[in-house]
Amino acid sequence: MNYKNKTVMVTGAGRGIGRAVAMAYASEGAQVVIAELKREIGEKTAEDIRREGGKALYLSCDVSREAYVAAVVRQTVQAFGSVDILINNAGIASAHTAKFYELSVEDWDKVMNTNARGCFLMAREAAKVMRNNPDGGAIVNISSTRALMSEPDTEAYAASKGAISSLTHAMAVTLGKDGITVNCILPGWIETGDYSELREIDHNQHPAGRVGVPGDIAKACLYLTSPDNRFVTGAQLVIDGGMTRKMIYEP
Template structure:
């Protein structure tokens, strides 16, 4: 899949899955805009892409801020003249008992994870609809939109909302040739895979824990300009865990 002459914006791109996604698009020929609230890490990630021969810039952006998001897309268009792909990857998790979770903490998670997806998609779509080929938006949800562990209410609610927002946007923006899909990752290890236990891998029907490149490849597929029949979908990438029945002895 080639993304030559395409401009891709990735939020939460300073590290982990977001950085892997940005790097994958750069290798595929895209001009990449890395957005993150972490200035030093984000600038370093963009510099690393440039050092490998790719074209990338970093824009500091707190996705909770409408002004920052507006500035992100204004800067992108000033630099590269267009926007073809948006990957809404930025996210925040907070594991806390519902008895103790404060309203401020709830709002922070929802604003970071969901409101940012809407705002960024809205601003990106304004530019994408003027493209001859439209564009593609990918939202990062989670298997926690479908199943839960204790004390994950805010995070689960935010990821469930992202799945719903995705199909709503797909229907609303379809007339402008803008495809909107989401990915629900399961366990994606962004640290040292070698430190995981054998049991961590074996519990997955796939036989292993996921890595960021599993998500990067899915982003390339969902945003490939030839895949115009794929929109409104939630692609679960979890090694089969959400399809596995688990009973305790």
């Protein structure tokens, strides 16, 4: 999978999954745009890529705001000439633990606007460019296994991720005629902190025998956006070590 001279935009690429995805594309020869709201961590990802000989540009972006999104896509085209791949990774879970009866409309809107609206806006603006590419383009939306199953008091986050999954298959149908594939990944437990601090039970409860790492998601992005895999569109790829297929009974 050689991505030399391909322009890849990754939102929320300052840390965790987004950072790993950006680094993976850069290592494959892509020129990567780090679309990140927080300048310090966004600049660090870009600098780390350049330090390793890759091409990267940091652009400040609030994905929930239409003007910001349009500007970052426009700046990307100005810098690199086009947009070939978009990874919609940016997201928040500020209301993730809010109790249902105390969940405010403001928190609900903040999560939905960042996660679902942001995904739509970025895809719409990037697709306007991709449809003029000789080879079209590819979009990957990062959803979550929370789109399929839940713990208590996670309504806003679950709803936003469910929206992303539905938006994915809708856009796949709409954008197919323009040569654009649209897929989504549903990560399970992907540890972005200190992996060494995880307990044995954390790993053993997964049928795969371990908790996931950001690199697991990066590899899937590379697969879904490869020109060799353009028959794959509208797909929802669950990457959770088998947890959503595990039958659990209370003791």
